[in-house]
Amino acid sequence: MKVTKIRNVEFKSPAFLAPMAGVSDRAYRELCRQFGAGYCVSEMVSSKALSFNNKKSEELMEISESERPCGIQIFGGEPECMALAAKSAMKQNPDIIDINMGCPAPKISSAGSGAALMRNPQLCGEIVNAVVKVSNVPVTVKIRKGWDDDSVNSVEVAKICEQAGAAAITVHGRTRMQYYKPSVDYDIIKNVHDSVKIPVIANGDIDSAQKAKEIMDYTGCELVMVGRATLGNPWIFSQINSFLENPEKPLVFPTLEEKLDVMVQHISKMVEYKGEHMALLQARKLVVGYFKGVRGAAALRNEAGKISTLEDLYVLRERALQCSEAY
Structure with missing residues (x-):
């Protein structure tokens, strides 16, 4: 299987585990890596909580060697605070720092973080720039299609983040207002992929090995990120890897x-x-x-x-x- 990279970080599998609050903790990341996930990301960590030395938030950033390559995801709406959070995250020696610009949860977006940042592309760039300046590892960004159907601006945001120093961008093909329904817009992911030179990771509704390959072929993305479909099903990573290597080989399903x-x-x-x-x-x-x-x-x-x-x-x-x- 082709080895892919984000800057100097190599991945032996193109199938990544998405960061999920309350799910992708250290135990789950280790499990998914065991079943073939090429890369994992921590649960999102509040930049403001880190500024107050919140112990729980610091614990969310703990990484074991068996998880690597592994990233730490931070969220917030203030460049300076996000830079401080990145500095704090660097103490755990992550392979990547990821910035959340896609969380649709009201308690996150109402505070100007997560998907709310999509409404202010300039601020997105300022946050990326601030985090890049203090990080000695690649900085990536996770975004959505836009805030709502009247403000589909993921291509614009992706370009701004790339210019600010982002090493890769994950795109979930729904707006914030759509949450997790209706179906993902893979055309917008393809448009983002075609508009930037950095790697783009396709995310949303990838629930099988066949779907992963279909989306990679359609969007041009060499990387996919799988979230909810992994719940109770970490085998999906080994199945994706097997199918990409040999589509004719029967997939193995657990008893x-x-x-x-x-x-x-x-x-x-x-x-x-x-x-x-x-x-x-x-x-x-x-x-x-x-x-x-x-x-x-x-x-x-x-x-x-x-x-x-x-x-x-x-x-x-x-x-x-x-x-x-x-x-």
Whole structure:
């Protein structure tokens, strides 16, 4: 498989794990790298929280060697504050600093961060420039199609970010107002790819190996970023890698027992890093992904919302095995 690069950072796979709040923590990044993700990015970290030496935010930036190459994503709406956040992030020796300009969450955008930055292209450039000046690793940007249908400006923002020093740009092909529906506009991703000289990473609705190749061929992007489709399905990375290498080779899908074993591995690693109480609270919304396609999934999801110990997880695993067979 062709080795791709963002500046001096090499990737053995073109399939990246998207940063997802409450999901892409250290345990999940390690898991996805194990299954072939070429690159991972941390959950987004608040630049303002870092300016107050917030311990939780600092913990979000911890990177293990098994995750590399791995980036740290920061968000905020003030160039100086973002530069300070980048300096703080550099203490963890990330391979890349990523700037979030695409988060649609109201609590983020209402504060002038995330996708709200798309409404001020000049400020986007100023933030990138400020972060680039203090970073000794490549700086990338994640953007959306625009704020709404009346302000589709991703090409403009991409050009400004490139000029300000961005090393690559990830484009999610929806506006902020569309959140995660309707279908992704891959034409806009293609337009961004064709308008800049730096790598462009296609993002949005990539839920299979076939879809990944289709989008790469259509947009011209050599890199893709996968988010929600990885939930309970880290195998998607190995499937994408296999399909890109040989489309004629049958894809390998996990058995139910394999899926549940990985579920336990995933949550056990969370417990190791966060402690049982916090890890299991967060795990309630994560384990449901492993039940997709399982008979009795509705009842299993309901039980998943009540787990509070690893022992509960083991019991849930056994119940799932008794309930059904995958596919």
